[in-house]
Amino acid sequence: MSQIVLLRALHWSSSIATALRRTTSVHRLHQYQNHYSYSTLSTSSNEILVRENNTIDTVDVKTPLFSESVKEGTIRLLKKVGDKVSADETIAEIETDKAALNINAPQAGTIEIFLVADGDNVTANTHIAKLNTNNDVKPVSENKKALSIEKIDAEKVKHTLDESIDKVNIEQTKEKSSTSFISSKPSHILTSVAGSKLDTSAPQNLTTSTKQQVSEARSETRVKMSKMRIRIAERLKQAQNTCAMLTTFNEIDMSNIIEFRKKYADQFFKRHKIKLGFMSAFIKASACALVDNPIVNAIIDENEIVYRHYIDISVAVASSKGLVVPVLRNVEKMNYADIERAINEFGEKAKNNSLAIEDMDGGTFTISNGGVFGSLFGTPIINPPQSAILGMHGIFDRPVTSNGKIEIRPMMYVALTYDHRILDGRDAVLFLRKIKQYVEDSRTIFLDI
Known part of the structure; x- marks a missing residue:
C-alpha cells in the first residue's frame, strides 16, 4: 500500500514539474515578444531621421x-x-x-x-x-526599402514566436491523435499507400505536345506608331493628294568625278580634316542648276507663285527614328569643303538623335540618296511645299557608247520628281540636264556655261 502511495506522489510531482517548465517557456516567449515589440517601435524614429535628412x-x-x-x-x-x-x-x-x-x-x-x-x-x-x-543621402526609395525590410523581418519573427507557442500547447494532443489514427488504419491500406507510385507518363506527353503547339503557333505583334512616323505618313499622303507629281530620268557618267575624287582626296583631307564624297558634288551642282532655273526653287501659295532668292537644300538622312531631312542653308555661297563639313555634322547628330527641330525647318529643294543602300532605280516623293526632289541611285558599271565605241563606265541613274502644277516638262528636263552637266564636268561651274 505504501508503495502505491509513493508511486502516485512521484507521478504528481513529475506532472507539476512539466507544467512549470511549459509555463516558464511560454513566459519566456512572451518576454521575447515584448522585447521585440519594443524594438519595432523604434522604426518610427528611423522614419523621422530619414525625413530630417531628406x-x-x-x-x-x-x-x-x-x-x-x-x-x-x-x-x-x-x-x-x-x-x-x-x-x-x-x-x-x-x-x-x-x-x-x-x-x-x-x-x-x-x-x-x-x-x-x-x-x-x-x-x-x-x-x-x-x-x-x-x-x-540615399534616395528616398532606398530608405523606404530598408524600412520595409525591417518591418517584414519583425513580422516574420513575431509569426515564428506565435507558431512556437501554439506548438507547445498542442504538442501532446497531436501525439495522442496521431497514435490513435495510425492504430485505427488497417495494415493492408497502409501498405498499399506506402508502396504506390504515381504514373506521370500521360502529363509529360501532354506538356510536350503543348510546347510544340506554342512553338508552331502563328502570331503577330502590334506596335504603336511613333509621332515622327505618323507625321511622315501624313506628309507623304499630303504630297500625293496635293501635288501633280511627274518624274523625269537621266543617267550620269561618274568617271570624271571618281577620278577627281581619287586625285584630290588626300590633299582635301589634310587641308580640311574631312573626307571628300560624292554628295558635295551633287549638292553644289543642284545649287548652280537652281540659280539657272529659279522656277524649280519656287513654291505655290494658294493662287500665287513665291520665288525664293536663297537656296536651302534638304538632304534626306536615314536615322534609327525614321527619315529626317536636315537643311543646308545658303548653299549657293558654299564650296565643297563647307558642304562636306555640314553633311558630316548632320550625320553625327542623326546617329546620336540630337538633331534640333531648327535643323530641319524650311528647305527649298531636296536630295535623296538611295544609292548608299544599293538602289538602282526609283521615283522619290516631293517634300511639300517644295516643288521638286532629286533622287540619286547606286553607281554600277554598264556598257555605254562613247565616240562610237562601246565602253564600260561607272553610271548612275538620277530621277527628278516635280510638281507639274508649277513646272512644265521642259523646265524639269533642262534642270536635270544641268545637274548632269555640272557633275560630269565640274569645270563648267566655274566657267558659268
Whole structure:
C-alpha cells in the first residue's frame, strides 16, 4: 500500500514539474515578444531621421523649348527613380513629329522622382523630374526599402514566436491523435499507400505536345506608331493628294568625278580634316542648276507663285527614328569643303538623335540618296511645299557608247520628281540636264556655261 502511495506522489510531482517548465517557456516567449515589440517601435524614429535628412537641395528638370511649329511631344524615360546621373547626361527623350529631343540632367545627382509617366504627352518648359544633388543621402526609395525590410523581418519573427507557442500547447494532443489514427488504419491500406507510385507518363506527353503547339503557333505583334512616323505618313499622303507629281530620268557618267575624287582626296583631307564624297558634288551642282532655273526653287501659295532668292537644300538622312531631312542653308555661297563639313555634322547628330527641330525647318529643294543602300532605280516623293526632289541611285558599271565605241563606265541613274502644277516638262528636263552637266564636268561651274 505504501508503495502505491509513493508511486502516485512521484507521478504528481513529475506532472507539476512539466507544467512549470511549459509555463516558464511560454513566459519566456512572451518576454521575447515584448522585447521585440519594443524594438519595432523604434522604426518610427528611423522614419523621422530619414525625413530630417531628406531636407536637401533638389533641382527641377524641365523640357526644352519647342519651335513654333511643334506643340507637344511624347516623352520616353531612359532612367529610373534612384539612378545616379552626371551633369548633361540624357535622362529622357521627347519624340515630336519632326525630331527626337534629348532632356539632359542640369547637374550631377540622383533622380528623386519623376513627375510624368513614360509615354505621356508633354509641352515645352514642363517639369518632368526632381534631381537630388546631395550624393551623401540615399534616395528616398532606398530608405523606404530598408524600412520595409525591417518591418517584414519583425513580422516574420513575431509569426515564428506565435507558431512556437501554439506548438507547445498542442504538442501532446497531436501525439495522442496521431497514435490513435495510425492504430485505427488497417495494415493492408497502409501498405498499399506506402508502396504506390504515381504514373506521370500521360502529363509529360501532354506538356510536350503543348510546347510544340506554342512553338508552331502563328502570331503577330502590334506596335504603336511613333509621332515622327505618323507625321511622315501624313506628309507623304499630303504630297500625293496635293501635288501633280511627274518624274523625269537621266543617267550620269561618274568617271570624271571618281577620278577627281581619287586625285584630290588626300590633299582635301589634310587641308580640311574631312573626307571628300560624292554628295558635295551633287549638292553644289543642284545649287548652280537652281540659280539657272529659279522656277524649280519656287513654291505655290494658294493662287500665287513665291520665288525664293536663297537656296536651302534638304538632304534626306536615314536615322534609327525614321527619315529626317536636315537643311543646308545658303548653299549657293558654299564650296565643297563647307558642304562636306555640314553633311558630316548632320550625320553625327542623326546617329546620336540630337538633331534640333531648327535643323530641319524650311528647305527649298531636296536630295535623296538611295544609292548608299544599293538602289538602282526609283521615283522619290516631293517634300511639300517644295516643288521638286532629286533622287540619286547606286553607281554600277554598264556598257555605254562613247565616240562610237562601246565602253564600260561607272553610271548612275538620277530621277527628278516635280510638281507639274508649277513646272512644265521642259523646265524639269533642262534642270536635270544641268545637274548632269555640272557633275560630269565640274569645270563648267566655274566657267558659268
